[in-house]
Each structure stands twice: as C-alpha cells, then as structure tokens.
Amino acid sequence: MTTPQEELLPGTRRALLHRIAVAQAEGRAPSLVAAVVRDGRTVWHGARTSVDGHGPDETVQYRIGSITKTFTAVLVLRLRDEGLLDLGDPLEKHLPGTGAGEATIADLLAHTSGLAAESPSPWWERTPGSLRPELADVLGEQPLLHPAGRRFHYSNPGYTLLGALVERLRGAPWEEVLRREVLEPLGLDRTSGHPQAPHAGGWAVHPWADVLLPEPVEDLGRMAPAGQLWSTTGDLARFAVFLTRGDERVLNAETVREMRTPAAPAEAADVVDGVTYGLGLQIQHRHGRLLVGHSGSLPGFLANLTISIEDDVAAVVLANCTSGPLLSSVGADLVRIVAEAEPRIPDPWRPLPEVDAPVLELTGAWYWGTHAFALRLATEGGVSLEPLSGIGRRSRFKANSDGTWTGLEGYYAGEPLRAVRRPDGTVSHLDLGSFAFTRQPYDEEGSVPGGVDPEGWRGIG
Missing domain, CATH: 3.40.710.10 (DD-peptidase/beta-lactamase superfamily)
Incomplete structure (x- = not known):
C-alpha cells in the first residue's frame, strides 16, 4: 500500500x-x-x-x-x-x-x-x-x-x-x-x-x-x-x-x-x-x-x-x-x-566501535609526486583517498583479508592499494596500482621510483 x-x-x-x-x-x-x-x-x-x-x-x-x-x-x-x-x-x-x-x-x-x-x-x-x-x-x-x-x-x-x-x-x-x-x-x-x-x-x-x-x-x-x-x-x-x-x-x-x-x-x-x-x-x-x-x-x-x-x-x-x-x-x-x-537528512555521525591501529597510522596526508591527497578511514571498514584540492582522482577502497584494499570506483576501480613497510615495520609508502604515495612530496625517506635528487628542493635565481 x-x-x-x-x-x-x-x-x-x-x-x-x-x-x-x-x-x-x-x-x-x-x-x-x-x-x-x-x-x-x-x-x-x-x-x-x-x-x-x-x-x-x-x-x-x-x-x-x-x-x-x-x-x-x-x-x-x-x-x-x-x-x-x-x-x-x-x-x-x-x-x-x-x-x-x-x-x-x-x-x-x-x-x-x-x-x-x-x-x-x-x-x-x-x-x-x-x-x-x-x-x-x-x-x-x-x-x-x-x-x-x-x-x-x-x-x-x-x-x-x-x-x-x-x-x-x-x-x-x-x-x-x-x-x-x-x-x-x-x-x-x-x-x-x-x-x-x-x-x-x-x-x-x-x-x-x-x-x-x-x-x-x-x-x-x-x-x-x-x-x-x-x-x-x-x-x-x-x-x-x-x-x-x-x-x-x-x-x-x-x-x-x-x-x-x-x-x-x-x-x-x-x-x-x-x-x-x-x-x-x-x-x-x-x-x-x-x-x-x-x-x-x-x-x-x-x-x-x-x-x-x-x-x-x-x-x-x-x-x-x-x-x-x-x-x-x-x-x-x-x-x-x-x-x-525536501533534501535528504543525512544519517547521524557516529564514531567507529573499535579502532584498527595499523590502519589509523596510515590516515592523513599523502603525496603522489606533488599532488596532495588525504587517506581517510571509512565507517564501513574501508578507506578513501581523495585530492586535497578537490580536483583529481578519488576512490573508496574495500578492505581485503590480507591487509590490502581494492578500489571501488573511478580511475582506481579494481586497483590494489597496499602499505609497503620497511624491514623495521615502519611505512615506506603506499603502492596504488604501482603509483607510489609518500608522506612528503618526493619524500627522501620513502621509496620513490626514479629516486630523489640529492640536492633537494631549490629555487632558481
């Protein structure tokens, strides 16, 4: 009825x-x-x-x-x-x-x-x-x-x-x-x-x-x-x-x-x-x-x-x-x-019932070259990656049982996302379908394909 x-x-x-x-x-x-x-x-x-x-x-x-x-x-x-x-x-x-x-x-x-x-x-x-x-x-x-x-x-x-x-x-x-x-x-x-x-x-x-x-x-x-x-x-x-x-x-x-x-x-x-x-x-x-x-x-x-x-x-x-x-x-x-x-009333925000500490460690700013992105922990258990400028590729990722994620939409649909760790367990970078995301633009502490110029960032006078 x-x-x-x-x-x-x-x-x-x-x-x-x-x-x-x-x-x-x-x-x-x-x-x-x-x-x-x-x-x-x-x-x-x-x-x-x-x-x-x-x-x-x-x-x-x-x-x-x-x-x-x-x-x-x-x-x-x-x-x-x-x-x-x-x-x-x-x-x-x-x-x-x-x-x-x-x-x-x-x-x-x-x-x-x-x-x-x-x-x-x-x-x-x-x-x-x-x-x-x-x-x-x-x-x-x-x-x-x-x-x-x-x-x-x-x-x-x-x-x-x-x-x-x-x-x-x-x-x-x-x-x-x-x-x-x-x-x-x-x-x-x-x-x-x-x-x-x-x-x-x-x-x-x-x-x-x-x-x-x-x-x-x-x-x-x-x-x-x-x-x-x-x-x-x-x-x-x-x-x-x-x-x-x-x-x-x-x-x-x-x-x-x-x-x-x-x-x-x-x-x-x-x-x-x-x-x-x-x-x-x-x-x-x-x-x-x-x-x-x-x-x-x-x-x-x-x-x-x-x-x-x-x-x-x-x-x-x-x-x-x-x-x-x-x-x-x-x-x-x-x-x-x-x-x-009569616009839709959003569902109320609620905190997660529990925290996955290794995933929480990965949230925040990441850089693909000089492009700034934010990795966020989603309430449904996955993560999202979106450009801080509001312009660029973005996707939600579902969690896999092995600690990786798989893209659900856009350019990264179906693409694997994983955290690459150093021998001591610290995170070197994120690998997204072979793209390296580091904590700083071209981070010297991360594994950047092609390497980072040893003289670092500079001006041109």
Whole structure:
C-alpha cells in the first residue's frame, strides 16, 4: 500500500501534481500516472484523467516496454553471481550458432555487441511474435552491423539473445524464470508478461487533431525479454528500491551497484544530457545530479523509471499513448522537486566501535609526486583517498583479508592499494596500482621510483 501522502509537505505534493498535470495536458496523454519513492518507501502517487472511467491508482497495469530489459539484465547477473557464466564469456560459449557469438555477455548487456537496433521487417512491435519463431528470424542474415565491443549501439535483438541465454542455462521459459527468481521474491505480483485487469488500453493520439486510435497489443514472442512486460507504479516503485539497495534474495547491493556503473559510452548524437549505459540501466547527468533507470515504449504506451542514488529518491511515470510527453524529463523533474524541496537528512555521525591501529597510522596526508591527497578511514571498514584540492582522482577502497584494499570506483576501480613497510615495520609508502604515495612530496625517506635528487628542493635565481 502507498505510504500516506502527508509524508511529503503540501507544497511538494502540489509541485509534483502540477508537473504531471502539465505533462498530461501538453503531451495529450489519455492518462498518466506517477509515483515517488523516498527512503525505500512510496511517499506519493498521482494520476491524471481515467482508465475505464476511474482514476488509475498504483495497481493499474501499463505496458513498460524496454524497462523489461532491466529485469532481463537482473536474471543474467544472477547467472554470473552463481558462477554459471562470466561477463567476459563470448555468447558462443553458452548459446552456439547464433551468428553473433563473438559478442560477450557484457557487450550484450551494455549494447556494445554490434548488433542491429531492430529485428528485420516487419515492424516487430506491431506484429505477432509468431512471425519470428526462431532466433535467426530475430537476428536476420547480417546480425552484426559493427565490430563487437567497439561502440554503443542500442539493440533490441541483443536482449532477445540474453533472454535465450537465460532459457538455455535455466532450462525454462524466460517469463517463468523471471517470475520465480525476481518477481515473486520482490513481491511484484502486478508485473506480468500479459495484461491483467485492471489495465490501461494503449492509444495513438493524432498529431494534428484531438482524436484517438487504439493500438494493437501483440505478444512479442522471442522479443519478449526486450520489451514484453506490463507493470504498475506500485510494482516499479518497489523495483526502484531493489535497484537502489539490492536484495540478497535476488542480487546483492554490490551487484546492483555494478549494474549502475557505466559500461558503455554514448553515441555523439545522444550526449546532450550525458547519457551512458550500464548493465541493463541507462545513466545520465541531469539537473546537476546522477540519475539511473530506464525508459520504455511500445505502441500505445510510454514508461520511465528514474533513480537518484545520492538523494535516495526515485520516480515512476507511465502513460498510455504512443507518443506525447517526454517521460524521462518528467521523471527527472519529479526527483528534482522532492530532492530540492525536501533534501535528504543525512544519517547521524557516529564514531567507529573499535579502532584498527595499523590502519589509523596510515590516515592523513599523502603525496603522489606533488599532488596532495588525504587517506581517510571509512565507517564501513574501508578507506578513501581523495585530492586535497578537490580536483583529481578519488576512490573508496574495500578492505581485503590480507591487509590490502581494492578500489571501488573511478580511475582506481579494481586497483590494489597496499602499505609497503620497511624491514623495521615502519611505512615506506603506499603502492596504488604501482603509483607510489609518500608522506612528503618526493619524500627522501620513502621509496620513490626514479629516486630523489640529492640536492633537494631549490629555487632558481
């Protein structure tokens, strides 16, 4: 059930309602529904106009199009976490004979496989999936338009292959696996492959007149893993919480963080808002904040899921029209309205329960050449390294059992950090992926590659 809307201030609720009202009216959508999530709970739901004569609530289904891809990506990453595949594996290793087997699993997830954007004619979104019963019918005679792994090129057939991969390794239909492994554990009982009442009908709105045409509802068949699903604002709000925090029953927090990490660049034509792609998630910078999620569309429907991890705010927006309101902008605006009107209250600072003395000894200023950095002990047990100027490479590091650390983000993601000690046990320097960090700029007491000029620092007169 929706958390009482009084949890948001009246001014915030009015601003949210105004935004979706403008989107529905100017976009000429037969209906538009939205929900906002904060701190892991749905705190607002809004709707404009009606479905079957009633204002749609959080239980009314809309088709969500390519948000389906995010669900498919979750299934693939479950296979990886169980050790059944590696993201670097070529598809051919697990699903031979497709003609696109040189692409890796990661390539397919990040849309860098080189596959075409669409399946061969006829237009797959408006024709029955029975016209494409085999993977060869989805891929066509020339599946690859670009070399695998070389460029971002959004591909619906690529996610068809990922769905087929799930079916091959699980030995069951994609939708059955999805329900058993994701929908049921997360309580998404109003998300399904086919519409279940109450649901919205899909409409085309005439571009030059205020009249409607019903859109056909097609079973996408083999293309289902790319866009088949129907869902609700209630279910997608819960899915947003999962994509923010993880759930050990499905994917842990570290893996969903991996999904949210850029894995592919954007094409030059798509970089206006800094859009990139992770593993089944779109990533962009808008309004000065990092947003992750996915948009979706099929004839008669538009959908968007937008999450700001830093603000712990997410928005879901659904509409039943083929074109009209730009829901990615609406979703970003809903997040911004809440984040700016009612900024997140930070967790209270608390001291560590215990001190690791050897690690505490390493905290403070370090120098990479003449660049000043600070090493800090993090409350979760790792460390962070950040430039004192505020400009430059920074990263958080997780602790390993052998006394070293591994980078979690940015330039140092995956790179090893260790303290190098002298025979007497004192610290000589920090080694970060072969970079030497010393206590003073080019410290004579440290081990500096290339050595330190014996005449030391000097002026030039």
